[in-house]
Amino acid sequence: MVNWIWLLLIVISIVFAAATGRVEAVTEAAFDGAKTGVTVSFGLISILVFWLGIMRIGEDAGLLAKLASLLSPLVRFLFPDVPKNHPAMGYIMTNMSANILGLGNAATPMGIKAMQELQKLNPDKDTATPAMCTLLALNTSSITLIPTTLIAIRMNFGSAHPAEIVGTTLIATAIATVAAILADRWYRRRVPPPKLTTGIGGGSGHEGGPGSPKGVNGGV
Amino acid sequence: MYEFVSLLSIWAIPMMIVFIPLYAAFRKVPVYESFVDGAKGGFDTAIQIIPHLVGMMVAISMFRASGAMEMMVQAMRPLFDSIGIPSEVLPLGALRPLTGAGSLAYTTELIKTFGPDSMIGRIASTIQGSTDTTLYVLTVYFGAIGIRKTRYALKVGLFSDLVGFIAAVFICLLIFA
Numbered sequence: 001m002v003n004w005i006w007l008l009l010i011v012i013s014i015v016f017a018a019a020t021g022r023v024e025a026v027t028e029a030a031f032d033g034a035k036t037g038v039t040v041s042f043g044l045i046s047i048l049v050f051w052l053g054i055m056r057i058g059e060d061a062g063l064l065a066k067l068a069s070l071l072s073p074l075v076r077f078l079f080p081d082v083p084k085n086h087p088a089m090g091y092i093m094t095n096m097s098a099n100i101l102g103l104g105n106a107a108t109p110m111g112i113k114a115m116q117e118l119q120k121l122n123p124d125k126d127t128a129t130p131a132m133c134t135l136l137a138l139n140t141s142s143i144t145l146i147p148t149t150l151i152a153i154r155m156n157f158g159s160a161h162p163a164e165i166v167g168t169t170l171i172a173t174a175i176a177t178v179a180a181i182l183a184d185r186w187y188r189r190r191v192p193p194p195k196l197t198t199g200i201g202g203g204s205g206h207e208g209g210p211g212s213p214k215g216v217n218g219g220v
Numbered sequence: 221m222y223e224f225v226s227l228l229s230i231w232a233i234p235m236m237i238v239f240i241p242l243y244a245a246f247r248k249v250p251v252y253e254s255f256v257d258g259a260k261g262g263f264d265t266a267i268q269i270i271p272h273l274v275g276m277m278v279a280i281s282m283f284r285a286s287g288a289m290e291m292m293v294q295a296m297r298p299l300f301d302s303i304g305i306p307s308e309v310l311p312l313g314a315l316r317p318l319t320g321a322g323s324l325a326y327t328t329e330l331i332k333t334f335g336p337d338s339m340i341g342r343i344a345s346t347i348q349g350s351t352d353t354t355l356y357v358l359t360v361y362f363g364a365i366g367i368r369k370t371r372y373a374l375k376v377g378l379f380s381d382l383v384g385f386i387a388a389v390f391i392c393l394l395i396f397a
Contacts, residue, residue: 053257103233176351
C-alpha cells in the first residue's frame with residue numbers, strides 16, 4: 001500500500017502540475033522535500049543519541065523490565081505475542097507514557113527503540129510483525145492528554161479559553177485510538193502472522209545494541 | 221486537571237534524567253559507560269531513516285505544491301456542506317496524516333482567519349491535536365529498522381485518522397453548539 005500511495009502522490013502531482021501550469025513549482029517542491037527529509041533526520045540524531053543513552057542505563061539497571069511487569073495486563077492484551085519480560089515491553093511502556101504526556105521528542109526515540117527490540121523477535125526482517133503494526137497504530141493515533149502546542153497557538157491569537165479544546169481533543173483522540181486498536185485486531189485475525197521465534201535473543205538484549213540498525217539490513 | 225497534567229509534563233523529563241542514573245548507580249551499574257554504550261546506536265538509527273524520509277517528503281511536498289488537493293476539496297465541498305461539516309476544515313483532514321508541519325501551518329491559518337473561539341477554529345484545533353502524522357510515524361519507525369513490507373499498518377493508521385477527523389468535527393459541533 002505504501003508503494004501505491006507514494007506512486008500516486010507523485011503521478012497525481014505531475015499531472016496536476018501539467019494541467020495548472022505549476023511544473024516549475026512542483027519540481028522545486030521535490031527538492032525542497034528531499035531537503036526537509038534530510039533536515040528532519042539530522043534533527044533526530046541528537047534526541048536519539050541522548051535518549052538511547054539514558055534508556056540503556058535504565059535497561060542495565062533492570063528498570064525497563066520492572067516497568068513492563070508493572071503495567072503488563074494492558075500491554076499484554078495489546079501485544080499478546082511479545083514475551084512477558086522482554087525489554088521491548090519496557091520500551092513500549094515508556095513510548096506510550098511519553099505520548100500521553102505529549103513529550104514528542106522522548107516518544108520517538110522510545111518508539112524506535114521498541115521497534116528495534118521487536119525486530120529482534122522478527123523472523124523475517126523485511127516484513128512488519130503484528131506487534132510492530134500495533135505499536136505503529138498506537139503511535140499514529142497517539143493519545144495525548146494536553147495538546148500544548150495548540151493551546152499556545154490559541155493563546156497567541158487571543159482566545160478567551162485557550163484550553164477549552166482539551167476535552168474535545170481527548171474524546172476525539174480516544175475514539176481514534178479505539179478505532180486503531182479495533183482495526184489492528186481485525187487485521188491481526190485476518191492476516192496470518194509470520195512465525196515468531198520464541199527464544200528471547202539472549203535475554204540481556206545487548207548483543208543487538210549499537211550495531212542492530214545495520215544488522216537489520218543484512219550487514220549492507 | 222490541566223494544571224496538574226502540564227506540571228507533570230514539565231517535570232517528567234528532568235525527573236527521568238535524574239532518577240534513571242541514580243537508580244542504576246544504586247544497582248551498581250557503571251552509568252556513564254552504559255550511557256555512551258547505548259547512545260552509540262542513535263547516530264546509525266537516524267542515518268538509516270534518511271532514505272525513507274527523503275522519499276516520503278519528496279512525494280508529499282510535490283503533492284502539496286501541485287494544487288491537486290485544492291481541486292479534490294472543491295469537488296468534495298457540496299457533499300460536506302450538505303451534512304453540516306464546515307468545508308474549510310476539509311483540507312486539514314487530508315493534510316493531517318501526510319504532514320505534521322503542513323497541517324499545523326494550515327490550522328494556524330484557520331485560527332488566524334476565523335478566530336480561535338470560532339467553530340472552525342475549535343474544530344481545527346481538535347483535529348490537529350487528536351492524531352499524529354501517520355505517514356511520518358510509519359516512515360520513521362519502520363525506516364529505522366529497515367522494514368519494507370508494512371502489511372496493514374498504513375491502512376490501520378489512515379482508518380484511525382478518518383475516524384478521528386469525523387469524531388473531532390461532530391464532537392465540536394455537539395459540545396460548542
